[in-house]
Amino acid sequence: MTDALLLVSFGGPEKPDDVVPFLENVTRGRGIPRERLVEVGQHYFQFGGKSPINDQCRALKAAIEADFAARGVSLPVYWGNRNWDPYLADTLRQMRADGITSAACLFTSAYASYSGCRQYRENLAAAVAEVGEGAPELRRLPHYFNRPGFLEPFVDHTVAALAELPAGSRLEFVTHSIPTAMNDAAGPNGGAYVAEHLDAAGVIAAGVGERIGRPVEWELVYCSRSGPPSQPWLEPDVNDHLETLAKDGVPGVAVLPIGFVSDHMEVIYDLDTEAKATAEQVDLPFRRVPTPGVDPRFVTMVRELVTEAEPVVLGTIGPRWGDCPAGCCANLRGPQPALCGKD
Numbered sequence: 167m168t169d170a171l172l173l174v175s176f177g178g179p180e181k182p183d184d185v186v187p188f189l190e191n192v193t194r195g196r197g198i199p200r201e202r203l204v205e206v207g208q209h210y211f212q213f214g215g216k217s218p219i220n221d222q223c224r225a226l227k228a229a230i231e232a233d234f235a236a237r238g239v240s241l242p243v244y245w246g247n248r249n250w251d252p253y254l255a256d257t258l259r260q261m262r263a264d265g266i267t268s269a270a271c272l273f274t275s276a277y278a279s280y281s282g283c284r285q286y287r288e289n290l291a292a293a294v295a296e297v298g299e300g301a302p303e304l305r306r307l308p309h310y311f312n313r314p315g316f317l318e319p320f321v322d323h324t325v326a327a328l329a330e331l332p333a334g335s336r337l338e339f340v341t342h343s344i345p346t347a348m349n350d351a352a353g354p355n356g357g358a359y360v361a362e363h364l365d366a367a368g369v370i371a372a373g374v375g376e377r378i379g380r381p382v383e384w385e386l387v388y389c390s391r392s393g394p395p396s397q398p399w400l401e402p403d404v405n406d407h408l409e410t411l412a413k414d415g416v417p418g419v420a421v422l423p424i425g426f427v428s429d430h431m432e433v434i435y436d437l438d439t440e441a442k443a444t445a446e447q448v449d450l451p452f453r454r455v456p457t458p459g460v461d462p463r464f465v466t467m468v469r470e471l472v473t474e475a476e477p478v479v480l481g482t483i484g485p486r487w488g489d490c491p492a493g494c495c496a497n498l499r500g501p502q503p504a505l506c507g508k509d
């Protein structure tokens with residue numbers, strides 16, 4: 167039984183004074199070099215000290231509420247963040263006060279990895295411990311990277327982007343880089359972060375090819391690397407790759423941020439600002455494809471995750487679990503309490 171839907175997101179600063187404390191929350195104990203933090207702070211300040219992510223969560227929450235109301239799903243929707251106000255513990259206290267005893271969680275993160283999955287589960291465990299007695303019981307909705315409601319908006323918007331680019335342009339699928347060791351530990355058997363992205367990208371590329379009547383070339387590249395240079399992270403970086411493509415005479419690129427569900431700071435800075443500038447420098451026609459955001463198909467997918475009997479998925483991997491199997495996405499710094507999983 168479920169009394170509520172809980173949107174679990176990353177959080178972001180809303181004004182300049184929030185930026186440094188937000189970055190401290192995100193990077194506490196993560197060993198990110200100081201120069202990187204100063205640089206990322208500048209990305210936020212350049213946008214007035216405000217990340218778009220909280221407004222995007224408010225918009226998604228409102229769209230889900232409207233859809234639930236229209237479809238007779240009488241579940242209240244709550245929202246809490248890992249790293250900024252509204253914090254998960256505050257939301258759980260509100261839910262308890264409202265008489266909610268159980269909730270299904272939707273993470274605004276679509277793929278397996280410590281950063282994108284288990285860290286959310288650890289933060290939920292910490293928030294439940296902080297709230298104490300009477301905190302709602304939480305379960306997690308299935309991973310959705312291979313659901314039509316997540317993939318189809320990318321197909322549509324990519325077809326539109328290609329129509330504005332020279333013939334023969336390619337698809338650059340972009341996701342957040344992570345340490346290679348984190349990918350090696352992702353999912354129950356390792357490597358799930360990259361494998362899930364490749365599966366999703368393959369479905370989108372095939373869908374686009376079908377729509378435009380010819381196969382399109384594509385690859386998966388990475389943005390937003392942090393960490394010390396000595397630590398290997400997934401490569402190539404999108405900027406380096408755009409330079410390679412220009413040298414190879416590729417006529418243009420559609421850039422699809424498939425690692426993200428909304429156009430938050432990584433998208434508007436790392437892609438729309440930095441990667442776009444790189445493309446201009448090397449004279450490579452560039453279009454950035456929107457993320458699902460509040461696309462009605464994505465909102466419908468959320469309702470289906472809550473109410474469905476039979477999961478519908480695309481690609482080769484097959485339906486994924488909600489609550490994770492034991493050993494999934496290990497915390498490489500050592501085990502921590504986590505909810506929504508066998509360990």
Ligand SMILES: CC1=C(CCC(=O)O)c2cc3nc(cc4[nH]c(cc5[nH]c(cc1n2)c(C)c5CCC(=O)O)c(CCC(=O)O)c4C)C(CCC(=O)O)=C3C
Nearest residue numbers: 176178192196198206217219275281282342344392430431
């Ligand atoms: C896989 C992944 C996702 C996708 C899944 C998901 O969506 O959760 C994601 C999302 C996000 N990452 C975000 C912001 C940041 N991530 C950082 C740092 C890091 N991210 C990592 C991974 C991921 N991150 C990693 C391995 C680090 C290194 C530190 C560590 O090992 O933990 C830092 C610190 C500075 C820096 O190092 O860049 C910031 C500020 C925001 C908010 C954006 C906004 O404000 O609009 C969002 C949605």
Ligand SMILES: [Fe+2]
Nearest residue numbers: 281342390432
């Ligand atoms: Fe991040």
